Structure formats: C-alpha cells, structure tokens
Amino acid sequence: MSSLILKRLRSSNSIHNPTLRIRLFNRLFPSFSNPHFRKFSIPIHNQSVSDTSLVEKHKGFPSYYDENWRFRCGLRLWSSQAAVEASNSDGLTVEGIIANGWVIYEEEESDWKSHASSIAQSIHLIKKRLRWKKLIPKLEILSEQLNKPDLWNDPGHAGKISREHGSIMGKMKEVNAFEQQLFEHIDMIKLSREENDAELESESLEALLTLRRHLKEKELEALLSGEQDPCSCFIEVQAGAGGTESMDWASMVMQMYKKWAEGRGFRVTIVDEMPGELAGIK
Structure with missing residues (x-):
C-alpha cells in the first residue's frame, strides 16, 4: 500500500512572446524614425522590453503619441475592461471564428486557421464552464461592495468579498489574455504573409500551436473549477x-x-x- x-x-500560465509583439508593433507603426513621434514602450509583466525602435521606457499602458494626441494600445486588463470582447485588427472575434466553421485538423498540420479554430473552441468552452455571462454582473456587484466606505467595519466579510472579487477578476483576465494572444498571433501571420516573411510566419504558427495545446489543458482546469477542486x-x-x-x-x-x-x-x-x-x- x-x-x-x-x-x-x-x-504562471501566461504565454507571452516579447519578440513577436515588438515585431508586430514595428510593422503596424513603421514611422518610428519620424522625429514628430516621441515615445513608445511595451511593458510585459511590469518590465519594458528594449528594441531599436523603443526610445524611452514608461510604466502603464504602451503608448505611441505626439504632442497633440495620444493613442493607447495595451494588453493589460483592468476591472473596467475585463468584460470587453477582444478582436483582431480586422474585427474578428472568437465567436466570429467559430461561425466561420474552419476545419480543425491534427496539431501536426501547419494550418493557422485550424489552430485558431481549435483555440476559439477552447475559449468558448472555458467561458461556458465558467458561466461567463453570469460572472460579469456578479463582478459588478462585488466591485460596488468593495467601494463601500464601511466595508472594512467587518473584516471577515470584507475579506470574503475581496477574495471572491479577486478570483473572478483573475479568471476573466486570464481568458481575455488568451483571446488577445490569439488575435495577436493571427495578425502576425497575416503581416508575415503580406511581407513574404517565412521566418516570422513559422514563429507565429508555432506560437499558435503552443497556445492551442495550453488551452486544451485549461479546458480541463475549467471543468474542475469547483470550490474544493484547487485543494x-x-x-x-x-x-x-x-x-x-x-x-x-x-x-x-x-x-x-x-x-x-x-x-x-x-x-x-x-x-x-x-x-x-x-x-x-x-
């Protein structure tokens, strides 16, 4: 016995590829050499990633701006953004990918639509198991309770509310991060094909495959999402x-x-x- x-x-279950992200932004904003533009930074896990195109490091959202306007393009998610549905540069969403009915092949097939479709299906199943539509109003209620000035008059109750709010926020941020990564990789593949960059396309396909495998594991974790399951x-x-x-x-x-x-x-x-x-x- x-x-x-x-x-x-x-x-940590996060999947980030700073190199791919920098290359994506460099292609979306090719005029970094223009002196009219001043600053650009990409913080990843509270760190700024250095690149020849990155002029100065800043905290917070990555920004690209001149003296008259400011443009934010961050991937960090805060409480007010947790329920926002992510999309790529063409407006493609997870539900849109599922509606397209792209065929899902074996992992060995180097087909980005197959990988994207599998990832979208996994995200959809995870949301369903987490009862996503019910989490959003519940998060709003908990946020209102946390903002009450007399909340900490009862530390035990306040701690319970805070832990529940943090748990829901963590789940929603994680799923939203998966969506952002999916569309980031799709945009990279499209850009690589436009520029005939075989190396970048291969890297992006590998990143999609890694995300696909990771999401399959997250499906099981979502199924085991009961109160006692993490114990x-x-x-x-x-x-x-x-x-x-x-x-x-x-x-x-x-x-x-x-x-x-x-x-x-x-x-x-x-x-x-x-x-x-x-x-x-x-």
Missing part, C-alpha cells in the same frame, strides 16, 4: 489480490500518478508505504 499527498503549486488531495494505491504481479503493478500505478502530478505542478509527498515481499507494494 502507498499513500500520497498532492499539493498544487502556484505557477490538495490524498491518493491511496493498494495491490489487492493477485500476489507479486499485482504488487508490482500497484507500484507502477503509484509511479504513474506521481510523475503525472509532478509534471502538472503538484508537490507529491509519500506519507506511508508498505513494500511487497518480492517486488512492488502491498
């Missing part, structure tokens, strides 16, 4: 009847669980184990 404890570790758990493996072969097989099953859990960010602790007489575990 063997007993395991699985504890989920905190990890640690106990697993007990027993050989039962069958002698040495059964005990050997139980040991293999335990190792399979262990490797699977460690590969997905869990910390595994063996708290009790009873070895078999010849092999495996009882």
Whole structure:
C-alpha cells in the first residue's frame, strides 16, 4: 500500500512572446524614425522590453503619441475592461471564428486557421464552464461592495468579498489574455504573409500551436473549477489480490500518478508505504 499527498503549486500560465509583439508593433507603426513621434514602450509583466525602435521606457499602458494626441494600445486588463470582447485588427472575434466553421485538423498540420479554430473552441468552452455571462454582473456587484466606505467595519466579510472579487477578476483576465494572444498571433501571420516573411510566419504558427495545446489543458482546469477542486488531495494505491504481479503493478500505478502530478505542478509527498515481499507494494 502507498499513500500520497498532492499539493498544487502556484505557477504562471501566461504565454507571452516579447519578440513577436515588438515585431508586430514595428510593422503596424513603421514611422518610428519620424522625429514628430516621441515615445513608445511595451511593458510585459511590469518590465519594458528594449528594441531599436523603443526610445524611452514608461510604466502603464504602451503608448505611441505626439504632442497633440495620444493613442493607447495595451494588453493589460483592468476591472473596467475585463468584460470587453477582444478582436483582431480586422474585427474578428472568437465567436466570429467559430461561425466561420474552419476545419480543425491534427496539431501536426501547419494550418493557422485550424489552430485558431481549435483555440476559439477552447475559449468558448472555458467561458461556458465558467458561466461567463453570469460572472460579469456578479463582478459588478462585488466591485460596488468593495467601494463601500464601511466595508472594512467587518473584516471577515470584507475579506470574503475581496477574495471572491479577486478570483473572478483573475479568471476573466486570464481568458481575455488568451483571446488577445490569439488575435495577436493571427495578425502576425497575416503581416508575415503580406511581407513574404517565412521566418516570422513559422514563429507565429508555432506560437499558435503552443497556445492551442495550453488551452486544451485549461479546458480541463475549467471543468474542475469547483470550490474544493484547487485543494490538495490524498491518493491511496493498494495491490489487492493477485500476489507479486499485482504488487508490482500497484507500484507502477503509484509511479504513474506521481510523475503525472509532478509534471502538472503538484508537490507529491509519500506519507506511508508498505513494500511487497518480492517486488512492488502491498
């Protein structure tokens, strides 16, 4: 017999490619050398990415402006933006991709529409499992409660409201970030084809494929989105009847669980184990 404890570790699931993002903005705004324009910055995870076209570093939204006007084009999402539906430069949305009915091929096929369609389907399923339409009004209600001046008169209640608000905001920001990444990669592919840049197209296709695989994992996480699902758990493996072969097989099953859990960010602790007489575990 063997007993395991699985504890989920905190990890970042964001997918960002600063190089692709810089190349996209350089193509969208080719006149960086024009002295009429002054500043441009792209903060990623609170850091500014240096590039020959980036003149000066700033905090906040990336901006491209002159003395008379200012133009924001950021990917950071705040509470007022969490419910905004993302789209690419042509106005294409997740629902629009699904409506187009693009065929989904195997991952090995280098077809950007196939990857995009699979990603859109995953985002749609994640939103459905999270009850997306109900999250938006709930977030607004919680935001109003957080703005009440007397909220912290009851610290226990205030903490509960704050945690629930943060949990919903985190889920919505993450899904919106996936949408932004999808359309960013689509725009990059279109630009690479317009300029016959095979290297950039290959990089963008690889980024889409990576996002597609990541979203498949997020589908499962969305399915396991209950209150207790993020918690640690106990697993007990027993050989039962069958002698040495059964005990050997139980040991293999335990190792399979262990490797699977460690590969997905869990910390595994063996708290009790009873070895078999010849092999495996009882």
